[in-house]
Amino acid sequence: MSVLSISVRPNRMTCWVLSWFLFAAGICLYLYTAQKRHKENPDDRVVPTLAQLGAGIYQAAMNPDADEEPAADSAGQSALERFRNGMLWKDTVASARRFLYGLALLFPAVLLGLHMGIFPYFGVFFLRFILFFDKIIALSVLPILFIAFGIDELSKVMLIVIGVTPTIILDTFNLTKSVPPEQVVKGFTLGARDFDVAYRVVLKQIWPRVLNSIRLNLKPLMLFLFAGEMIASTDGLAYRIALLRRHMGMNIIIPYVLWVALLLFLVDLTMRLLNKRLHPWFREA
Amino acid sequence: MVPGSLADTGAAPVLLDAEPATDLLIRLEKIHVSYELADGACKKVLDGIDLDIRRGEFVSVIGRTGCGKSTLLRLVLGAERPTEGRVLADGREVVRPDRDRGYVPQKYSLFPDKTVIDNITFGPEVEEFSLLTRFTPLFYRRRKEFRAEAMRQLRRMGLHGSDAKKYPDQLSGGMQQRVAIAQALVMKPKILLMDEAFSALDPGTRTGMQKLIRQVWRETNTTVLFVTHNIAEAIQLGTRVVVLAKDGAESSGSKVALDLRVPDRAEEFAEIAERVEAATGHSHLDEEE
The missing domain is CATH 3.40.50.300 (P-loop containing nucleotide triphosphate hydrolases)
Incomplete structure (x- = not known):
């Protein structure tokens, strides 16, 4: 049967091999390119070898930032202590803190979208403005944010607000509108009041889809966070990547990029599993 | 004409x-x-x-x-x-x-996020307890009574106790409508x-x-x-x-x-x-x- 047939069902082994093939091909291509470039120029820093990458990961994970004062008793520290003082951990914590602020701000956005969808006056009042707000390119207002809010945390959080919350608000609004009117009427006939219908009927039904929407917006959220960190920050994963770019520190940049991807993948996976476990009734379309 | x-x-x-x-x-x-x-x-x-x-x-x-x-x-x-x-x-x-005025529509007659028993007790619970008061000890006491009444209604509709924990999409169309009728009737x-x-x-x-x-x-x-x-x-x-x-x-x-x-x-x-x-x-x- 042709591989382009719609009705073909690959077996388990084929699925496994095919799904990992591009990863393996990418790694092979990288190693080949690194080897080739290093043959031509042993001091090449653009495509580091595996050994250079290993050294870079060790340096990032176990050594503090070069600008930091080394701890007095750094020689006697355990591996765990060295890791926790290392720049990778500190940068991760700094970025994670901002990421969580951004994530927390999405929940009021969900409530606003819900109210806009349920209560007509809310909808009329906010919808046009949010639709306009959604069209503003967040990065284009970055200079304004830095002028208005300074270059500290607030401007970065505001960047996330401008970049991601309108999408979440509009998505929640649309999800709310997609709840069959029969369900709302049913709620009223069972003695529910307006807020009961909003929170106990509609929000509960759309919640798994809202979580999915938030999941799909994690990448834009990180994008805006990284933009803020790259331009104005003294710590964080994106700050480090931007800093190392000046020194052509690809042996650390590449592990940082993969680390960010892994973290985001784990957050996404956790949310997906939690969603499945908390809402066994929910079937994704 | x-x-x-x-x-x-x-x-x-x-x-x-x-x-x-x-x-x-x-x-x-x-x-x-x-x-x-x-x-x-x-x-x-x-x-x-x-x-x-x-x-x-x-x-x-x-x-x-x-x-x-x-x-x-x-x-x-x-x-x-x-x-x-x-x-x-x-x-x-x-x-x-x-x-x-109880309501049984052709479609979407049950809340998909709630089990059969929760669909039936939704009305009595929401009527007696607001969003805030549903976390009081009285709520949990009353909830037992609501559930007992819901089970009576369920049996009256010809459903089994084992159906109580199912979600609507696990029921046939006829069973869903039976639950929807029970859900409406429990409010008298x-x-x-x-x-x-x-x-x-x-x-x-x-x-x-x-x-x-x-x-x-x-x-x-x-x-x-x-x-x-x-x-x-x-x-x-x-x-x-x-x-x-x-x-x-x-x-x-x-x-x-x-x-x-x-x-x-x-x-x-x-x-x-x-x-x-x-x-x-x-x-x-x-x-x-």
């Missing part, structure tokens, strides 16, 4: 005998409903409907597709407001849906409004559900307004059949074309079916079966 219209069939509305006003539960007074179409034209749906529903009646509303049966039900429900006229329930104007509504509630069911399940709703009506004496497009179902279930039909051009709204009591004797069903058929313009006694 439009085929199937009242004028075409020649069937005159049958007026009901006057009954004591105290029995009156629902009154529709000179109801007109019309919608504005996208091109600015006005589409009339209901055109001067007057209808009284007395306590304990089982009223079947029948008519052709698009004649406004469901609109009529939504008016009584309070989910829609008439363009002209008013709907009274127990003498008070209906302005929005409330717990006095004054009137149960059923909108094509059995239309999506297979013939066997549908017959079972018809028997069940008739039995529930007898036992609880709840007033039922049952919208269907199935003539046989309307006659077999209802104590009264109301036929909605247009009496003129297709652009006109529907009126009550026939309003008659259904006798207990099954021998007279065929005669009634013929009259209903003539009034609705159906070409077969039951176009589905």
Whole structure:
């Protein structure tokens, strides 16, 4: 049967091999390119070898930032202590803190979208403005944010607000509108009041889809966070990547990029599993 | 003249005998409903409907597709407001849906995020406990009572205790409608409004559900307004059949074309079916079966 047939069902082994093939091909291509470039120029820093990458990961994970004062008793520290003082951990914590602020701000956005969808006056009042707000390119207002809010945390959080919350608000609004009117009427006939219908009927039904929407917006959220960190920050994963770019520190940049991807993948996976476990009734379309 | 219209069939509305006003539960007074179409034209749906529903009646509303049966039900429900006229329930104007009028639609009759038992206890819980007070010890005590009552209702509908923890999508269409009826009845509504509630069911399940709703009506004496497009179902279930039909051009709204009591004797069903058929313009006694 042709591989382009719609009705073909690959077996388990084929699925496994095919799904990992591009990863393996990418790694092979990288190693080949690194080897080739290093043959031509042993001091090449653009495509580091595996050994250079290993050294870079060790340096990032176990050594503090070069600008930091080394701890007095750094020689006697355990591996765990060295890791926790290392720049990778500190940068991760700094970025994670901002990421969580951004994530927390999405929940009021969900409530606003819900109210806009349920209560007509809310909808009329906010919808046009949010639709306009959604069209503003967040990065284009970055200079304004830095002028208005300074270059500290607030401007970065505001960047996330401008970049991601309108999408979440509009998505929640649309999800709310997609709840069959029969369900709302049913709620009223069972003695529910307006807020009961909003929170106990509609929000509960759309919640798994809202979580999915938030999941799909994690990448834009990180994008805006990284933009803020790259331009104005003294710590964080994106700050480090931007800093190392000046020194052509690809042996650390590449592990940082993969680390960010892994973290985001784990957050996404956790949310997906939690969603499945908390809402066994929910079937994704 | 439009085929199937009242004028075409020649069937005159049958007026009901006057009954004591105290029995009156629902009154529709000179109801007109019309919608504005996208091109600015006005589409009339209901055109001067007057209808009284007395306590304990089982009223079947029948008519052709698009004649406004469901609109009529939504008016009584309070989910829609008439363009002209008013709907009274127990003498008070209906302005929005409330717990006095139970509702069983054809689709989306259950909350998909709740188990069967939670669907049935939703009404009593939400009525007695607000969002904040549902975290008190009293709530958990009362919840046990709600659940016991829900289980009674579930068994009455012919479902098993093991079904209580299932989600709606794990139930068949017939079982879902049984739960929906239990969910509505647990609130002891004054009137149960059923909108094509059995239309999506297979013939066997549908017959079972018809028997069940008739039995529930007898036992609880709840007033039922049952919208269907199935003539046989309307006659077999209802104590009264109301036929909605247009009496003129297709652009006109529907009126009550026939309003008659259904006798207990099954021998007279065929005669009634013929009259209903003539009034609705159906070409077969039951176009589905």
